[in-house]
Amino acid sequence: QVQLVESGGGLVQAGGSLRLSCAASGRTFSSYAMGWFRQAPGKEREFIATISWSGAATYYADSVKGRFTISRDNAKNTVYLLMNNLKPEDTAAYYCAHATAMNNAVTIRDYRYWGQGTQVTVSS
Numbered sequence: 001q002v003q004l005v006e007s008g009g010g011l012v013q014a015g016g017s018l019r020l021s022c023a024a025s026g027r028t029f030s031s032y033a034m035g036w037f038r039q040a041p042g043k044e045r046e047f048i049a050t051i052s053w054s055g056a057a058t059y060y061a062d063s064v065k066g067r068f069t070i071s072r073d074n075a076k077n078t079v080y081l082l083m084n085n086l087k088p089e090d091t092a093a094y095y096c097a098h099a100t101a102m103n104n105a106v107t108i109r110d111y112r113y114w115g116q117g118t119q120v121t122v123s124s
Contacts, residue, residue: 002026002098002113009094009118012086016122020081022096022115030074033099035111036081038092038120045095045108049081052103059106064090086122093117 008020020036035050049060049070058070069082079096098113099105 002028004096004098004113004115006094006096006115006118009120011121011123014087014122014124016086017082017084018086018120020083020094020096020118020120022079022081024077024079024098026077029077029098031102033101033103033105033110034070034072034079035097035099035105036070036079037095037097037108038090039095039117040092043092047106047108048094050099050103050105051079057103059104083120086120088122088124091120091122093119 003025004022006022012018033052036048037045038048039045051058051070051072055072067085072079095117096115097111099110100112
């Protein structure tokens with residue numbers, strides 16, 4: 001069983017930055033891809049970014065490419081999401097997730113374990 005705990009959300013002005021963290025329990029963290037998703041009220045959960053098991057490969061949704069950076073520290077069982085130049089449309093609950101594959105995990109179906117989410121609110 002894997003447990004994921006996100007932190008780092010909050011209220012920020014447009015143009016600002018936040019760094020989300022996701023701490024994972026269990027022994028499988030370093031063997032699988034990890035990802036970040038977000039869900040705004042009334043909308044479906046959407047893919048944001050993924051990172052391969054080693055950290056060598058990353059992939060982003062077009063909406064965040066160039067502004068967000070995903071990274072991981074396998075020694076600490078932690079994955080991060082650095083969010084720069086935040087916009088009001090980035091407001092959502094952000095979730096980290098543990099994939100069922102080592103890489104190329106870009107859909108909800110590719111993930112098995114989910115965190116409880118952390119709220120990010122960007123004011124204009």
